[in-house]
Amino acid sequence: MTQEQINFPPEKCFHIKGGRISVTTLELTHYDYRGFNDQLSQAVGAAPQLFEQMPIVLGLEKLAPEAFVDFIEICQICQFHGLTPVAIRGGTPELQTAAAVAGLTSLPAQSRRAARNAEPEAETPQVEAIAPRAEAQSAPQEAPPPARSSRLITTPVRSGQQVYAQGGDLIVMAPVSAGAEILADGHIHVYGPLRGRALAGIQGDTDARIFCQSLEAELVSIAGHYRINEDLRGGLWRSAVRIGLSNDQLQIEAL
Amino acid sequence: MAEIIVVTSGKGGVGKTTTSAAVGTGLALRGHRTVIIDFDIGLRNLDLIMNCERRVVYDFVNVINGEANLNQALIKDKRVENLFILPASQTRDKDALTMEGVQRVLEELSQTFNYIVCDSPAGIEHGALMALYFADRAIIVTNPEVSSVRDSDRILGILSSKSRRAETGKDPVREHLLITRYSPERVANGEMLSIADIEDILSVPLLGVIPESKSVLRASNEGVPVIHDQDSDAGQAYSDAIGRFLGEERALRFTTVAKKGLLQRMFGGRE
Numbered sequence: 001m002t003q004e005q006i007n008f009p010p011e012k013c014f015h016i017k018g019g020r021i022s023v024t025t026l027e028l029t030h031y032d033y034r035g036f037n038d039q040l041s042q043a044v045g046a047a048p049q050l051f052e053q054m055p056i057v058l059g060l061e062k063l064a065p066e067a068f069v070d071f072i073e074i075c076q077i078c079q080f081h082g083l084t085p086v087a088i089r090g091g092t093p094e095l096q097t098a099a100a101v102a103g104l105t106s107l108p109a110q111s112r113r114a115a116r117n118a119e120p121e122a123e124t125p126q127v128e129a130i131a132p133r134a135e136a137q138s139a140p141q142e143a144p145p146p147a148r149s150s151r152l153i154t155t156p157v158r159s160g161q162q163v164y165a166q167g168g169d170l171i172v173m174a175p176v177s178a179g180a181e182i183l184a185d186g187h188i189h190v191y192g193p194l195r196g197r198a199l200a201g202i203q204g205d206t207d208a209r210i211f212c213q214s215l216e217a218e219l220v221s222i223a224g225h226y227r228i229n230e231d232l233r234g235g236l237w238r239s240a241v242r243i244g245l246s247n248d249q250l251q252i253e254a255l
Numbered sequence: 256m257a258e259i260i261v262v263t264s265g266k267g268g269v270g271k272t273t274t275s276a277a278v279g280t281g282l283a284l285r286g287h288r289t290v291i292i293d294f295d296i297g298l299r300n301l302d303l304i305m306n307c308e309r310r311v312v313y314d315f316v317n318v319i320n321g322e323a324n325l326n327q328a329l330i331k332d333k334r335v336e337n338l339f340i341l342p343a344s345q346t347r348d349k350d351a352l353t354m355e356g357v358q359r360v361l362e363e364l365s366q367t368f369n370y371i372v373c374d375s376p377a378g379i380e381h382g383a384l385m386a387l388y389f390a391d392r393a394i395i396v397t398n399p400e401v402s403s404v405r406d407s408d409r410i411l412g413i414l415s416s417k418s419r420r421a422e423t424g425k426d427p428v429r430e431h432l433l434i435t436r437y438s439p440e441r442v443a444n445g446e447m448l449s450i451a452d453i454e455d456i457l458s459v460p461l462l463g464v465i466p467e468s469k470s471v472l473r474a475s476n477e478g479v480p481v482i483h484d485q486d487s488d489a490g491q492a493y494s495d496a497i498g499r500f501l502g503e504e505r506a507l508r509f510t511t512v513a514k515k516g517l518l519q520r521m522f523g524g525r526e
Contacts, residue, residue, distance in 0.1 A: 158408050158415065175458055177456065179405060195456075
């Protein structure tokens with residue numbers, strides 16, 4: 001074999017590019033095993049799909065100077081809840097060394113100016129869940145996109161009528177008659193008997209849910225997965241139920 | 256300015272024309288100048304129920320087409336002062352009803368009448384739409400039976416979206432539920448929907464309950480609106496309904512199973 005045949009230049013394995021990504025940060029104020037585990041459990045429980053496989057950064061700027069953090073333990077708790085810690089931000093040199101042992105890189109501390117301009121701290125896990133999603137789509141300083149609009153219906157939805165809440169949730173505060181059809185891109189709430197057809201998540205949102213005070217529906221569907229009247233007449237017929245999609249199966253539970 | 260009332264149901268044969276005749280007569284008996292219009296072009300029967308079929312010269316379609324004026328077409332009722340009938344055409348079809356024509360006739364009638372009762376045909380097509388379009392109030396006639404309730408629900412939906420009041424954003428049409436051919440015995444047996452069942456499905460305020468009664472057939476064959484027969488249960492129930500329509504408080508009658516007295520039990524009850 002000649003040199004020419006073996007040594008053709010190989011295709012490059014990678015290109016080096018600079019860039020920015022937005023990532024969720026857990027800003028630690030203090031650390032104890034129980035407290036951290038419980039709070040994280042609650043936050044993830046409120047929006048499980050959102051937090052699955054999420055990369056996170058542990059912000060240490062707010063910790064007291066002499067605080068001790070067991071990074072190996074924190075990483076274990078995070079991974080148990082489906083989060084992947086990738087780095088720490090800020091912190092004393094001791095903390096940075098301890099983090100390196102646990103496999104976390106150190107990012108520079110957030111400047112005071114950046115801290116002032118950042119999203120305001122959220123009180124509830126729900127709000128926390130929406131802000132990171134917005135961040136993922138735009139640069140950190142931009143305003144988050146407008147919240148999903150919902151449509152409110154207060155008069156009965158009669159047989160033959162069709163109501164479609166495009167781009168949001170549908171809330172009906174009256175009966176939905178047999179022969180009526182209610183549809184939404186998001187969730188559907190019926191504060192009354194649901195006797196017609198309800199189709200939630202019709203653009204494909206598998207997280208959409210249906211809630212009603214009395215299940216008497218002709219058909220319910222979430223993101224195309226449906227069940228008809230005959231198959232709904234189980235123990236929860238005519239009860240207050242919530243319907244969700246899990247593994248492509250409709251789950252019906254009592255409210 | 257007249258109040259326009261549509262008597263409609265969706266389902267056929269539930270008692271719209273019987274009710275239109277009874278309501279029109281009842282309002283006129285209370286002293287209000289009232290006209291009843293038959294919107295069932297081609298299948299007219301209001302004139303039969305009111306016993307004026309022998310006096311029809313011109314009809315609703317003639318007036319719309321300008322072939323006759325209202326004074327020539329309106330028929331004065333022989334029994335009740337203040338009551339007039341505008342019959343439908345039997346030979347034309349419902350396309351003869353135009354929106355502009357109907358509006359013109361109703362506006363002209365509004366100037367001299369207190370109440371205009373529109374007797375709607377069955378269904379949800381053009382004739383029924385024309386009858387309900389200009390309504391201020393609606394009486395939805397329903398039998399205690401599943402298909403009638405379903406059709407009434409459909410017509411309620413149409414009233415709330417395709418009436419002039421709905422399209423121009425005015426106050427919605429005032430809806431009233433009138434249950435007809437009600438039999439308390441069959442409800443007790445579970446054969447018939449109860450008042451509570453119907454109210455639950457339709458969510459419309461109840462105007463009245465008219466019991467199943469032989470007097471209704473007799474009345475229509477004789478051409479005397481049943482409200483004149485104050486000995487009959489149906490006649491009395493219609494009077495109660497008129498009272499409630501005009502704002503009076505009246506208890507519901509003829510809705511519970513009548514207890515048979517000793518003599519009735521021994522010799523058989525009479526209906």
